Amino acid sequence: MMATKRSTDVRxxxxxTVIGGTANEDYSVSGIQRIALAPRSSIATIxxxxxxxxxxxxxxxxxxxxxxxxxxxxTAKLGDVYxxxxxxxxxxxxxxxxxxxxxxxxxxxxxxxxLGRFYSALFQRADGKWYLLGxxxxxxxxxxxxxxxxxxxxxPFTLSGKNLGHALPVTDPTVVDLxxxxx
Numbered sequence: 001m002m003a004t005k006r007s008t009d010v011r012x013x014x015x016x017t018v019i020g021g022t023a024n025e026d027y028s029v030s031g032i033q034r035i036a037l038a039p040r041s042s043i044a045t046i047x048x049x050x051x052x053x054x055x056x057x058x059x060x061x062x063x064x065x066x067x068x069x070x071x072x073x074x075t076a077k078l079g080d081v082y083x084x085x086x087x088x089x090x091x092x093x094x095x096x097x098x099x100x101x102x103x104x105x106x107x108x109x110x111x112x113x114x115l116g117r118f119y120s121a122l123f124q125r126a127d128g129k130w131y132l133l134g135x136x137x138x139x140x141x142x143x144x145x146x147x148x149x150x151x152x153x154x155x156p157f158t159l160s161g162k163n164l165g166h167a168l169p170v171t172d173p174t175v176v177d178l179x180x181x182x183x
Contacts, residue, residue, distance in 0.1 A: 032076035034124040035097055036066035036179045037113070037159075040138035043120055048168065055132055055170045058178060065180040066122050071097040072154065078123065079160075080133070080167050093133050093167065094160040095121050096143070102153040110155050114144045119159055122175065123167075130175050136164040 042064035047057035060066075079094035099106060118138030124130050133139060143158035 031074060031126055032078060032097075032123050033126055034122075035069045035071060035076060035095065036122045037069060037116075037119050038064065038066040038122075039116065040118040040120045040134060043135075046132070046135055049171075052165075053168065055135070055168050055172065057172050058132070058170060058175060060178055066120075066178050068179055068181045069097060070099065072100050075156070076123070078133075078167070083162075090162045090164060091166055092160070093139060093163050094142075094158055095123065095133055095139065096156065096158040098154050098156040100153055101155070106155065110144065110157070113157055113159075114141050116141065118161075121159060122170065122179065130170040131167045132170050133167045134159070134161055134163060135168070137162055 038060070042061050044059045044061045045057065046055055048054065049056050075096070075098035077094075077096040079092065079096075081092045083090055083092040099110065101107075117140060118134070119140070120132060120134040120138060122130055122132055139159035139161040141157060142160045143156065
């Protein structure tokens, strides 16, 4: 009697059925890859798609730019939570990240983040898509400390605010031209 060879596809299909469905068959990394901040007042126009599900055009006042924040990898976190407070309904948005550095330039940049009012933030996810936080009412620095976990060279920040809708994807192909990456 000749032995029957099983195909790998049959075994995979059986395993996926047993464990509850098909899993992603490749490695991937999620999370925020890039962040850029600008004062909300420096955004001239935000044009949304007819469905309101994306931002199709984003323009700045005069020569204003978003400024990229170099943060410690895997420290950026996003919050975009539907909130009901009395008769108000809004998205409680937050963006947390930690920068590294205890030099004068980093301390000065941190001070600007602390004292700045009503930011909007562009952030890029690992899939390459850009999103905008703080598009309607802006974000303020609600947390900013001189150290994190006893390491005085780490500087964590949280920007938070109330906004009228989720963080929307920015489909404008020129969005990267609005970001000043520094020297």
